[in-house]
Amino acid sequence: MNLIETTLKKTIQYAIKKAFDTDIELDEIVVEEPKSKEHGDYATNVAMRLSKVLRQNPKAIAEKLLHELESKEDGIRKAEIAGPGFINFFMEAGSLSEVIAKVLSEDKDFGKTVCEDKRRWNVEYVSANPTGDLHPGHARGASIGDSLTRIMKTAGYDVTREYYINDAGNQINNMAKSLQARYLQSYGIDITVPEDGYHGKDLIEIAETVVSEVGDAYKDVDIEESLPFFRQIGLREETKKLRDDLWTFNVEFDVWTSEQSVYDRGLVERALKQLTDNGNTYVSEEATWLRTTEFGDDKDRVLVRGNGLYTYLLPDIAYHLNKKDRGFDVLIDLLGADHHGYIARLKAAIQALGYPSSDLEVDIIQMARMLKDGEEFKMSKRTGKAVSLKDLIEEAGVDAVRYYFVSRAGDTHMDLDLDMASKQSNENPVYYAQYAHARMCSILRNADVQPATSFELIIHPKESELCKIMFEFPQMVKDAAQTRQPHKVCNYIQKLASAFHAFYNECQVLNLEDARLSAQRLGLVKAVQITLRNALTLIGVGAPEKM
RNA sequence: GCGGCCGUAGCUCAGUUGGAUAGAGCGAGCGCCUCCUAAGCGCUAGGUCACCGGUUCAACUCCGGUCGGUCGCGCCA
Numbered sequence: 001m002n003l004i005e006t007t008l009k010k011t012i013q014y015a016i017k018k019a020f021d022t023d024i025e026l027d028e029i030v031v032e033e034p035k036s037k038e039h040g041d042y043a044t045n046v047a048m049r050l051s052k053v054l055r056q057n058p059k060a061i062a063e064k065l066l067h068e069l070e071s072k073e074d075g076i077r078k079a080e081i082a083g084p085g086f087i088n089f090f091m092e093a094g095s096l097s098e099v100i101a102k103v104l105s106e107d108k109d110f111g112k113t114v115c116e117d118k119r120r121w122n123v124e125y126v127s128a129n130p131t132g133d134l135h136p137g138h139a140r141g142a143s144i145g146d147s148l149t150r151i152m153k154t155a156g157y158d159v160t161r162e163y164y165i166n167d168a169g170n171q172i173n174n175m176a177k178s179l180q181a182r183y184l185q186s187y188g189i190d191i192t193v194p195e196d197g198y199h200g201k202d203l204i205e206i207a208e209t210v211v212s213e214v215g216d217a218y219k220d221v222d223i224e225e226s227l228p229f230f231r232q233i234g235l236r237e238e239t240k241k242l243r244d245d246l247w248t249f250n251v252e253f254d255v256w257t258s259e260q261s262v263y264d265r266g267l268v269e270r271a272l273k274q275l276t277d278n279g280n281t282y283v284s285e286e287a288t289w290l291r292t293t294e295f296g297d298d299k300d301r302v303l304v305r306g307n308g309l310y311t312y313l314l315p316d317i318a319y320h321l322n323k324k325d326r327g328f329d330v331l332i333d334l335l336g337a338d339h340h341g342y343i344a345r346l347k348a349a350i351q352a353l354g355y356p357s358s359d360l361e362v363d364i365i366q367m368a369r370m371l372k373d374g375e376e377f378k379m380s381k382r383t384g385k386a387v388s389l390k391d392l393i394e395e396a397g398v399d400a401v402r403y404y405f406v407s408r409a410g411d412t413h414m415d416l417d418l419d420m421a422s423k424q425s426n427e428n429p430v431y432y433a434q435y436a437h438a439r440m441c442s443i444l445r446n447a448d449v450q451p452a453t454s455f456e457l458i459i460h461p462k463e464s465e466l467c468k469i470m471f472e473f474p475q476m477v478k479d480a481a482q483t484r485q486p487h488k489v490c491n492y493i494q495k496l497a498s499a500f501h502a503f504y505n506e507c508q509v510l511n512l513e514d515a516r517l518s519a520q521r522l523g524l525v526k527a528v529q530i531t532l533r534n535a536l537t538l539i540g541v542g543a544p545e546k547m
Numbered sequence: 548g549c550g551g552c553c554g555u556a557g558c559u560c561a562g563u564u565g566g567a568u569a570g571a572g573c574g575a576g577c578g579c580c581u582c583c584u585a586a587g588c589g590c591u592a593g594g595u596c597a598c599c600g601g602u603u604c605a606a607c608u609c610c611g612g613u614c615g616g617u618c619g620c621g622c623c624a
Contacts, residue, residue, distance in 0.1 A: 032563070035570080045566060051604075058604080083567045084604075129624080169624050287622050298550080298620085305622040312624045340551050341619045366552065367618075407572095408560065413553055413617065429572055435586050443583050479563075491561060494571065505579090505588040525583095547586070 004075070004096070004471055005031045008042055008089060011076070015068035016046065020054060020061075033468065037461075040080070040088035041096075041468065047085040058085025093459035096467035100455045103470055103527035111534045113474050115156025119329035123149050126246070126334075127164040130238035131175040132200045133388035134245055136416060137336055141365045142389075143405035145334045146251040147486035147539040154538060155481035160328065161253045164319060167235050168259040169312065174198065175238070176231035180223065182207035183230065187219050206237045245389055250398055250540045262318050268310060271318035271353070272303065280352040290317075292348035295357070301345050317349045320360065330359055332484070334410070337366045363484055365410045396428070399541045403430035406539045407490035429494060433536065434544050436497035436504075440529040441545040443509050443522070451523035458520055462503040466524060469496050470531050477538065486539060493535050500528055 009029045016024050024046075034043045047062035054061060062081045069079045069087070075095030082088050103110045125145025128138045145161070152159045166172075178197035182204050185191060193199055210218075210233055218226045246252070262268060272288075275281050280291045281303065288304035290313070303314045323331050331350075335342065343362045350360040370387055392401050407429065408414050458467065473492070480488040509525055512518040533543040 027564090030564080030566090032566095034567075036568075039567070043567085048566075048604075086567065166624075171624060285622085289622095302622045307622080309622085311622065316624095337552070337618055339619085343551080364552070369617085404559095411552060412560080415559070431586055432572075435584080439584055439587080446583055476563095483563095487561080488563085491571085494561090498571080501587055502589090504583080508582065510583045547584075 004091070005042065005475075007075070008044070011069065012044060012046060012065070015065050016050070019064045019068050020050075022050070022054070024050075033472075034086075034088065039082060039086070040078075041091040041464070042089045043082075043086050044089075045086055047081075047087060051085070061085065062087050091464075093464050094456050096464050096471070097455035097458035097524075099467050099470045100458065100523050100527045101453065103530050104451070104453075104523060107530055108534065110530060111473050111477050111538075112154050113156050113478055115478075117157060119158070120327055121152065121157050121159045121330050121332065122162055122323050122326075122328035123152070123159055123332045124162045124164055124323075124334065126251070127166070128242065129166045129169075129171055130235055130242060131171055131198050132238070133202050133390060134242065135389065136368045136370060136387055136392060137365070139249070139389045139392060139401060140368050140405040140410070140414075141334055141336060142246060142249060142251045143402045143540070144365055144410050144486055147402075147406050147489065148334075148481075148484055150538050150540065151477055151486055151489060152481045155478045157481060160255060162255045162257060162323075163253045165239060165256060165258045167239070168263055168315065172231060172235065173227075175203070175234050176227055179203050179206055179210070179234040180218075180227060180230040183210050183218065186211055187216060189219070202238070202241065203234070206234060209233075209237060248393065248398065249389060250402065257319065257322070259315055259319070262315050262322060267318040267322050268315050271321045272314065274321065274354070275303070275317070275349075275352050278352060278354055290345075290349065290352060292345045292352070295348035295351040297344040297348045301348075313345060313349070316346070317353070320346070320350060321353055324353070324355060324359070330361065333360070333362045334365055335362055337364050340364050361484075363410060366413050368405070369413065369415045399434070400428045400430050402539060403433075403490065403541050404428065406486050409485060409487050429490075430541060431547075432501075433493045433497040433532065434542070435547055436500045437529060437532050437536070437543045438545060438547040439504060440500065440525050440532070443525050444529065445545075447510055447522050449515070449519050449522065451526050452516065452519040453523070455520050455523060457514075457517045458524055460503075460507055462499070462506050463521070463524060465499045466496075466503055466528055469499055470527060473531055473535070489535055489538050493532065493539075496528065496532055496535065500532070 006026075008031050009026050012029050012031070013024055013026060016022055028049070029044060029046055030049075031042050031044050034040060047065060048058045050056075050061050051058045059081060062085050065087060066079055066081060069076065075092045076089055077092045078090040080088050080090075106112075123145060125148075126134070126138055126142045128134055134142070149159050149161045174194060174197045178193045178199070181191045181193045181197070186207055193203075210230075213233075218229060243256075272281070275290060280294065282289055282291065286306035287302045289300045290303050292301050293299060301313055302311050303317075304310055320331060333346070343364075346362060347357055347360055351357050389401075396404075404416070458464070469492075476488060476492050480486055507521065509521040510518060512521075536543045
């Protein structure tokens with residue numbers, strides 16, 4: 001809630017008290033910005049909402065409130081009743097321009113708020129297996145996860161960003177065998193990559209790295225004997241590539257946790273014991289089961305197979321327990337849509353461990369469907385016929401790709417036309433925002449005076465619009481954090497950039513006859529530039545000074 | 548068959564605890580640079596918000612059903 005809206009709400013609350021002797025919570029009063037300018041700067045529907053309680057018709061209620069509202073000041077220039085009972089407020093222009101000084105003084109900190117939620121949050125995202133390149137689905141998860149954590153931090157949350165490296169399962173053995181085959185192939189040995197192995201070109205490149213490091217040292221070694229070597233070096237290289245690609249994509253993590261280390265530290269046994277101690281496991285047909293049905297899953301799940309090996313689920317539970325043990329109150333997992341069947345058992349598991357269901361929040365990131373020549377382009381990491389994150393970045397650039405993925409809600413399906421991606425340079429919305437920023441910087445560069453420190457001349461409609469939008473920024477960030485919807489930041493960016501372009505077209509800033517107005521507008525431009533830059537930073541997109 | 552997600556303009560998508568005439572970008576048409584970046588601005592065209600019913604003063608929004616798309620439903624990971 002921004003300053004102006006809060007003030008308005010209090011004014012309304014006071015008016016209701018005075019007119020009807022009725023108390024109403026501040027939270028119950030809705031003040032919003034009408035879609036149409038004719039309906040004023042802000043509007044409230046309290047009269048309609050009170051209609052039922054007070055047993056009076058909305059318009060009559062509004063009339064009485066209006067009488068009280070007009071006797072107050074609080075920057076309200078005019079209030080009027082419209083439609084079925086809305087009260088519209090027209091603000092004194094000067095009250096809006098207050099935000100400029102606030103933005104200028106807070107600068108990089110504008111948008112930050114204090115959070116009443118003091119819990120420790122852990123957000124896990126991407127967590128792609130170290131068996132090949134990141135694909136567009138991972139890119140979407142990375143964009144959203146990284147942006148979400150930036151937004152949550154700005155909204156005052158205590159957040160740790162985490163990546164879980166699945167370096168212990170079957171898929172790693174397959175990767176090792178595939179790498180081994182590529183290595184041997186490079187010495188002309190007739191051996192094929194296993195059917196269920198990984199056929200991507202990344203392993204051919206890693207095989208070349210192996211050759212350059214150890215030469216033919218493993219050429220004649222027994223296949224079984226050399227496998228651990230390829231496993232180890234394959235993991236090292238694949239993990240390094242993941243980190244590098246994510247770094248290039250401007251995506252960072254605070255903690256990288258290895259699945260192998262979960263085993264090595266005995267956490268799996270600890271988790272199994274805790275589940276059993278809580279009475280939530282049983283043995284049937286030689287396997288150990290978790291009673292997930294007790295916690296809402298549709299069937300119980302196997303933890304330890306009949307052959308004594310663990311299923312994927314158990315170490316994963318151990319990993320989540322470990323996160324709790326490390327002191328995190330709430331765990332957020334951003335999972336790909338192909339794992340949504342996994343949510344129920346994970347939520348069940350956290351309860352079986354003895355924690356409330358709300359300690360784990362799983363958000364699904366829907367797949368991005370790739371289109372090429374108007375047809376779906378199926379991807380598979382295993383066969384190597386995949387578009388990688390690196391390919392995407394080369395085609396469209398980091399900023400465009402990130403913006404594209406973050407601009408859509410994570411739970412909706414989306415299409416990405418690969419042909420469009422290459423020619424997206426002029427069509428992508430990210431350039432619209434970046435161009436606005438570059439324009440502002442250009443004005444600031446060309447200015448030969450200092451920005452003003454008071455802004456009473458900022459009363460033009462286009463200027464007031466910019467002020468209103470800036471006022472919204474901190475609340476918008478908070479809202480995006482709470483609802484875990486980074487795309488709201490993109491919507492905001494579009495709105496701010498659009499308002500600026502409109503202002504730019506109508507209002508000259510530099511070299512005006514009225515030097516005071518020029519300096520005040522310069523301050524406005526500086527404030528908008530700060531706000532836009534801060535917003536772009538929230539989603540990891542650059543704010544160029546020139547284009 | 549069961550379950551998750553989705554269905555809004557030609558395309559890709561927004562739509563703030565249910566509110567006034569449902570929006571943006573791209574694409575289409577028409578205008579705007581003697582002036583701070585025209586990667587921009589203004590205007591126009593384009594909609595039975597998949598369909599049916601219910602709740603409400605008020606439904607794109609909430610509930611039920613139907614149709615369509617998509618993903619998942621292993622002692623795989």
